[in-house]
Amino acid sequence: xxxxxxxxxxxxxxxxxxxxxxxxxxxxxxxxxxxxxxxxxxxxxxxxxxxxxxxxxxxxxxxxxxxxxxxxxxxxxxxxxxxxxxxxxxxxxxxxxxxxxxxxxxxxxxxxxxxxxxxxxxxxxxxxxxxxxxxxxxxxxxxxxxxxxxxxxxxxxxxxxxxxxxxxxxxxxxxxxxxxxxxxxxxxxxxxxxxxxxxxxxxxxxxxxxxxxxxxxxxxxxxxxxxxxxxxxxxxxxxxxxxxxxxxxxxxxxxxxxxxxxxxxxxxxxxxxxxxxxxxxxxxxxxxxxxxxxxxxxxxxxxxxxxxxxxxxxxxxxxxxxxxxxxxxxxxxxxxxxxxxxxxxxxxxxxxxxxxxxxxxxxxxxxxxxxxxxxxxxxxxxxxxxxxxxxxxxxxxxxxxxxxxxxxxxxxxxxxxxxxxxxxxxxxxxxxxxxxxxxxxxxxxxxxxxx
Amino acid sequence: xxxxxxxxxxxxxxxxxxxxxxxxxxxxxxxxxxxxxxxxxxxxxxxxxxxxxxxxxxxxxxxxxxxxxxxxxxxxxxxxxxxxxxxxxxxxxxxxxxxxxxxxxxxxxxxxxxxxxxxxxxxxxxxxxxxxxxxxxxxxxxxxxxxxxxxxxxxxxxxxxxxxxxxxxxxxxxxxxxxxxxxxxxxxxxxxxxxxxxxxxxxxxxxxxxxxxxxxxxxxxxxxxxxxxxxxxxxxxxxxxxxxxxxxxxxxxxxxxxxxxxxxxxxxxxxxxxxxxxxxxxxxxxxxxxxxxxxxxxxxxxxxxxxxxxxxxxxxxxxxxxxxxxxxxxxxxxxxxxxxxxxxxxxxxxxxxxxxxxxxxxxxxxxxxxxxxxxxxxxxxxxxxxxxxxxxxxxxxxxxxxxxxxxxxxxxxxxxxxxxxxxxxxxxxxxxxxxxxxxxxxxxxxxxxxx
Numbered sequence: 001x002x003x004x005x006x007x008x009x010x011x012x013x014x015x016x017x018x019x020x021x022x023x024x025x026x027x028x029x030x031x032x033x034x035x036x037x038x039x040x041x042x043x044x045x046x047x048x049x050x051x052x053x054x055x056x057x058x059x060x061x062x063x064x065x066x067x068x069x070x071x072x073x074x075x076x077x078x079x080x081x082x083x084x085x086x087x088x089x090x091x092x093x094x095x096x097x098x099x100x101x102x103x104x105x106x107x108x109x110x111x112x113x114x115x116x117x118x119x120x121x122x123x124x125x126x127x128x129x130x131x132x133x134x135x136x137x138x139x140x141x142x143x144x145x146x147x148x149x150x151x152x153x154x155x156x157x158x159x160x161x162x163x164x165x166x167x168x169x170x171x172x173x174x175x176x177x178x179x180x181x182x183x184x185x186x187x188x189x190x191x192x193x194x195x196x197x198x199x200x201x202x203x204x205x206x207x208x209x210x211x212x213x214x215x216x217x218x219x220x221x222x223x224x225x226x227x228x229x230x231x232x233x234x235x236x237x238x239x240x241x242x243x244x245x246x247x248x249x250x251x252x253x254x255x256x257x258x259x260x261x262x263x264x265x266x267x268x269x270x271x272x273x274x275x276x277x278x279x280x281x282x283x284x285x286x287x288x289x290x291x292x293x294x295x296x297x298x299x300x301x302x303x304x305x306x307x308x309x310x311x312x313x314x315x316x317x318x319x320x321x322x323x324x325x326x327x328x329x330x331x332x333x334x335x336x337x338x339x340x341x342x343x344x345x346x347x348x349x350x351x352x353x354x355x356x357x358x359x360x361x362x363x364x365x366x367x368x369x370x371x372x373x374x375x376x377x378x379x380x381x382x383x384x385x386x387x388x389x390x391x392x393x394x395x396x397x398x399x400x401x402x403x404x405x406x407x408x409x410x411x412x413x414x415x416x417x418x419x420x421x422x423x424x425x426x427x428x429x430x431x432x433x434x435x436x437x438x439x440x441x442x443x444x445x446x447x448x449x450x451x
Numbered sequence: 452x453x454x455x456x457x458x459x460x461x462x463x464x465x466x467x468x469x470x471x472x473x474x475x476x477x478x479x480x481x482x483x484x485x486x487x488x489x490x491x492x493x494x495x496x497x498x499x500x501x502x503x504x505x506x507x508x509x510x511x512x513x514x515x516x517x518x519x520x521x522x523x524x525x526x527x528x529x530x531x532x533x534x535x536x537x538x539x540x541x542x543x544x545x546x547x548x549x550x551x552x553x554x555x556x557x558x559x560x561x562x563x564x565x566x567x568x569x570x571x572x573x574x575x576x577x578x579x580x581x582x583x584x585x586x587x588x589x590x591x592x593x594x595x596x597x598x599x600x601x602x603x604x605x606x607x608x609x610x611x612x613x614x615x616x617x618x619x620x621x622x623x624x625x626x627x628x629x630x631x632x633x634x635x636x637x638x639x640x641x642x643x644x645x646x647x648x649x650x651x652x653x654x655x656x657x658x659x660x661x662x663x664x665x666x667x668x669x670x671x672x673x674x675x676x677x678x679x680x681x682x683x684x685x686x687x688x689x690x691x692x693x694x695x696x697x698x699x700x701x702x703x704x705x706x707x708x709x710x711x712x713x714x715x716x717x718x719x720x721x722x723x724x725x726x727x728x729x730x731x732x733x734x735x736x737x738x739x740x741x742x743x744x745x746x747x748x749x750x751x752x753x754x755x756x757x758x759x760x761x762x763x764x765x766x767x768x769x770x771x772x773x774x775x776x777x778x779x780x781x782x783x784x785x786x787x788x789x790x791x792x793x794x795x796x797x798x799x800x801x802x803x804x805x806x807x808x809x810x811x812x813x814x815x816x817x818x819x820x821x822x823x824x825x826x827x828x829x830x831x832x833x834x835x836x837x838x839x840x841x842x843x844x845x846x847x848x849x850x851x852x853x854x855x856x857x858x859x860x861x862x863x864x865x866x867x868x869x870x871x872x873x874x875x876x877x878x879x880x881x882x883x884x885x886x887x888x889x890x891x892x893x894x895x896x897x898x899x900x901x902x
Contacts, residue, residue, distance in 0.1 A: 003588050031760075032758060032759055032760035032761060032762065033758065033759055033760070069804070088762060089756075089758055089762060091756075091758065092660075095659070128852070152761075152762075153760055153761055154761060179665065180665065189733070194664060194667075196664070196763070198761040198763065205727065206725050206726040206727035207726030207727070208546070208726045208870070208873055208874070209543075209872070209873045209874075210725055210873065211844060211871055211872045211873070212746065212748045212750055212774050212776070212872075213645060213647070213776055213843050213844025214630065214631065214842075214843045214844045214871070215725055215741075215843065216645075216731070216741070216746035216748055216774075216776045216843060216844075217740035217741060217746045217776075217843075218721075218725060218730070218737065218740060218741055218745055218843075219725050219727050219730075220727070221748060221749055222750055223749035223751075223771075224681075224685070227678050227681045227682060227749070227752075228682070230675075230678045231679065231682045233676060234675070236679055238668075270669075270711055272665055274656070274657050274661055274669060274670050275657040275658030275659045275661070275767070276656065276657040276670050276671070279669070279670075281669070286669065288667060289668035290666075290667070290668060290669055293668055295663070295667035295668045297663045297667055297672060297763075297764055297765055298672055298675055298754065298755065298766070299663055299677070299755050299761070299762060299763070299764055299765075299766070299768070300674075300675035300754065300755035300756035300757055300764075301674045301678075301752050301753070301754045301769065302753055302754075302755075302757045303749065303750070303751065303752045303753075304749065304751035304752065304753075304754045304772070305540075305542075305750050305751035305772055306751055306752050307483060307484065307540055307542065308483055308484055309482075309484070309604055309806060310483060310484035310603075310604055310605060310649040310750070310772065310774070310806040310807060311483065311539060311540060311603075311647065311750060311751070311772070311872065312647070312748075312774050312872060313750055313751075313872050313873070314748055314750075315749070315751070316726070319753065321755070321756055321761065321762070323663050323667075323763050325663070325664055325667045325668075339557055355760060355761040356761060362575050391664070391665075392664050392665045392666065392667060392668075392669075393662060393664025393665045393667075394664050402618070413539045419659070420662055420665070421660070421662045421663075421762070421763060421764055422659055422660050422661065422662070422764070423659065423660075441586065
């Protein structure tokens with residue numbers, strides 16, 4: 001079977017496929033704020049049914065997982081596609097140039113919250129299943145699809161879902177499209193992710209805001225409390241001072257450092273991409289810091305007055321939201337305990353809230369399945385993909401490699417400047433259709449190899 | 452003339468006087484947000500005219516000053532009453548139990564933004580002028596009234612206004628009613644204030660928020676920048692580390708320490724008043740820290756995500772609003788320069804914004820005018836007032852003592868739990884009427900002494 005027919009078919013269907021994506025994008029699904037989640041899962045069930053899958057809405061303690069499968073032969077190779085239907089909150093709203101939930105095509109890009117992360121990439125995969133069947137007929141492999149609704153909140157119930165549904169999810173390879181392609185435009189095959197731990201520290205002073213004059217020096221200031229606590233946790237060079245934080249961090253292997261040395265790098269492009277003119281890392285620094293080192297990030301710090309001008313109060317409460325990115329074999333459970341111990345030692349009155357966590361993961365680069373995917377991606381994009389040991393970001397990849405016991409590869413379809421989690425999130429229209437084609441290639445190559 | 456007639460008259464007028472106050476309270480006048488300022492100054496001009504004063508709206512580079520005078524004889528003793536018509540922003544709105552600009556009487560208190568700070572106290576003074584004239588006839592002294600609209604923003608144009616209008620404002624004593632009475636309910640005569648310097652530090656990272664996974668460790672985090680900078684400015688014990696900060700701070704005099712030793716103190720009451728159960732200072736610590744020592748207060752710290760749950764971003768900007776309370780002879784100009792020098796040394800990329808400042812002040816306790824006011828207050832409240840060397844808060848008192856060259860006393864009329872600058876600001880109904888009576892006593896005693 002030639003792929004030309006598939007390319008032609010995708011081309012004919014451009015308008016219809018974009019329309020399907022826009023319908024999904026318009027449906028808000030902000031998990032952090034419980035907006036539109038039920039409507040969005042219902043919509044996805046219908047989409048899966050329309051492409052001929054047997055579906056099931058599987059409830060969890062949080063938002064349900066949308067599950068679908070197309071089984072031709074129980075003994076065939078089974079590919080499990082994983083994605084998520086929830087999106088990040090759209091704020092800050094005033095920085096969007098178009099309404100965040102109104103997909104708008106401009107300069108070849110679809111602007112919309114969720115365009116890149118992850119609805120556009122997910123739809124590319126689903127429409128590949130439809131396309132393949134429409135053009136060729138039966139799929140050459142079994143395909144299962146699991147789409148969760150809590151990825152933007154740390155996938156808190158996914159591990160238990162996988163644990164509880166091991167038989168249903170039995171498969172040979174997990175295939176994920178999320179995150180951006182390389183900024184050179186080259187395709188990427190990722191073999192793992194950084195883990196994550198998201199927490200909040202809450203310090204309380206008096207029961208209410210007090211006047212900073214009438215009560216200044218008398219009432220404790222919780223903002224100062226957090227400023228001081230944070231400084232016991234990280235030194236000025238960025239080194240994390242929580243006891244034992246680095247204990248389980250694996251040293252980069254020679255193979256990983258070698259992979260890094262082959263990766264493309266352009267400091268100027270990167271500076272523009274991140275919007276930071278003074279960026280001046282070397283390639284080695286950049287990839288090591290991004291893929292092989294943990295982070296301690298302040299995602300939000302809020303206390304007291306935030307309006308125009310002056311307001312002279314002693315705030316009654318201060319909150320800081322923090323995310324750590326973790327690297328194999330750091331265990332978020334263990335890091336959380338060490339963090340709590342640190343807070344109890346330096347500021348026991350500060351409350352530690354936990355919002356979610358995810359283990360880091362890595363799949364070996366010499367697996368046959370990895371080689372086949374790499375080949376399919378190369379054929380589709382007509383260039384060698386970049387093989388990267390880990391994504392800078394976090395995906396619940398360990399639930400496949402560790403709980404389900406299946407290798408996992410991540411092949412991002414979004415453009416590097418998708419601005420996921422930021423205002424003006426977008427997906428290049430071309431990237432969307434390239435993603436459909438690439439998924440078709442992967443289905444075909446896996447079929448060739450294993451049936 | 453017996454004060455009984457005046458007391459009786461005030462009693463008859465309760466409803467009318469409350470109605471006048473409510474009309475003023477309903478008129479928003481939030482200087483920080485430029486809401487209702489013109490309407491409020493117009494309303495005050497009419498009130499002054501209604502009580503028989505010659506009025507003048509005197510423009511400044513900010514909001515105008517409402518001026519009024521009632522001159523019987525140019526050679527008589529002249530009292531200058533100072534107040535302000537602007538109020539603090541009402542947020543956080545969801546903590547108000549009644550609408551912030553709808554005066555509501557409950558449990559003997561008037562709840563409204565501005566009830567205590569300063570419209571209620573100001574109206575008590577103005578209605579005393581009316582009452583005195585209605586009951587007795589001519590005033591025994593000259594009275595001038597200057598009401599500014601920028602006190603809640605640091606009175607940035609008041610000094611220049613006084614400088615430019617020295618002849619118009621010529622007087623023998625400045626009389627101010629602002630801030631709360633002592634928490635024991637005893638009247639207070641204050642002989643000075645702490646000064647103030649309000650600034651904002653702004654740190655910028657990338658041009659936009661970046662994804663904390665895809666860019667974590669790569670893009671600098673401005674919240675961390677400010678956390679680190681703040682820690683170079685103040686140690687864990689609260690000592691301020693800005694070079695030269697304490698240089699011009701006068702050591703407490705023996706007289707001041709003696710005054711403190713005579714002040715009333717009840718730790719339990721204070722703990723309830725500030726809403727902080729763990730309050731455990733001694734009397735000496737409390738008054739020294741509140742009146743004779745400077746502060747370094749974080750009034751607001753804001754960066755990144757502030758919604759529910761998790762959002763994994765590297766914020767592009769972080770802002771911290773800071774107010775220092777200063778003590779004689781600390782000069783805000785000098786402190787600001789030292790602060791800028793510190794920031795330039797430790798984090799030159801951080802921007803320093805200045806919102807306003809005020810010099811500290813003190814009036815000697817052995818002046819004849821002070822003794823007369825003390826006597827009038829004692830007669831009105833039927834108990835000895837507490838003589839305190841300084842208010843914890845800031846008022847632009849130095850413009851009188853230093854620029855106009857006239858002694859100044861502050862006699863607060865509001866209840867200790869007025870919650871000024873906080874949600875549910877209030878003024879006891881009784882305190883309002885007591886304030887009218889007290890002002891009448893002051894007018895009478897000054898008349899007796901000087902005419």
